[in-house]
Amino acid sequence: MSIDLTRPQVMGILNVTPDSFSDGGRFASREAALRQADRLIQAGADIVDIGGESTRPGAQPVAVDEEIERVVPVIEVLCRHFDVPVSVDTSKPAVMRAAVEAGAGMLNDVNALQAPGVVEVAVQARVPVCLMHMQGEPRTMQQAPHYDDVVTEVRDFLLARAGACIEAGMSRDRIVLDPGFGFGKTLTHNLQLLKKLPVLADTDYPVLVGISRKSMLGAITGREVDERLAGSLAAAVLALEGGARILRVHDVAETRDVLAVWKAVRDLAPQ
Ligand code: PT1
Secondary structure, three states: OOOOOOOOEEEEEEEOOOOOOOOOOOOOOHHHHHHHHHHHHHOOOOEEEEEOOOOOOOOOOOOHHHHHHHHHHHHHHHHHHOOOOEEEEOOOHHHHHHHHHOOOOEEEEOOOOOOOOHHHHHHHHOOOEEEEOOOOOOOOOOOOOOOOOHHHHHHHHHHHHHHHHHHOOOOHHHEEEEOOOOOOOOHHHHHHHHHOHHHHHOOOOOEEEOOOOOHHHHHHHOOOHHHOHHHHHHHHHHHHHOOOOEEEEOOHHHHHHHHHHHHHHHOOOOO
């Protein structure tokens, strides 16, 4: 299943983590994960992103066998029953290998393929790869994020990781970059990255943005996680305007409408 990175895509979030941040254990079972995947796909998801290890602030790591146990059976069923590319949200080479074997068509690594042996696995997998920026690690990353110039530092880091992947044999057109909203960043850092998203988009790599329901929206609006739809949609418009090509979201149907309105204006013939 190939992924068209030339036009904006909606990536629906499927958590199979008992402690996941907004669906809090509700989709822990495989049955429930499959029902949720079905909903995402019916709502128009172009890609389903499945994760077995939460990476939200404060989250604890998950053992490799446990992570494989959570994601691989779901990937197998999804690939058998649906025609939508499945992305796997993991930083571990063994999980990537098992996921691609099970049919996953994209690798989404919040650690930008920095773990030992991961670049090699990703090169061999011959699928698109999302390289995300994170300062620190999920458990402690929000304790004291610091940058001299967040936009330049994030861009330089991502370009260096892309360069390392290409050096190792990855095809340039398989690489997607992601500034990593909420990953070792203050509200101001996140806002600077959103405002200056064109700096990343101008690298000519497709850019993925994940802001849906995150605490930066809570900090701005004062709303709890399940009340952040409007904030998430506003952020989606801003991301599209900044050049984002993939929106990683919980609310697929609503985000598709945002995309349709944005496209209608973008594609309007000059009068
Ligand atoms: C993301 C992302 C991800 N986010 C990619 N993968 C998460 N490529 C998981 C909060 O501040 O943005 N890009 N995989 C979820 N992580 C977080 C981080 C969830 C911060 C919540 C917050 O609320």
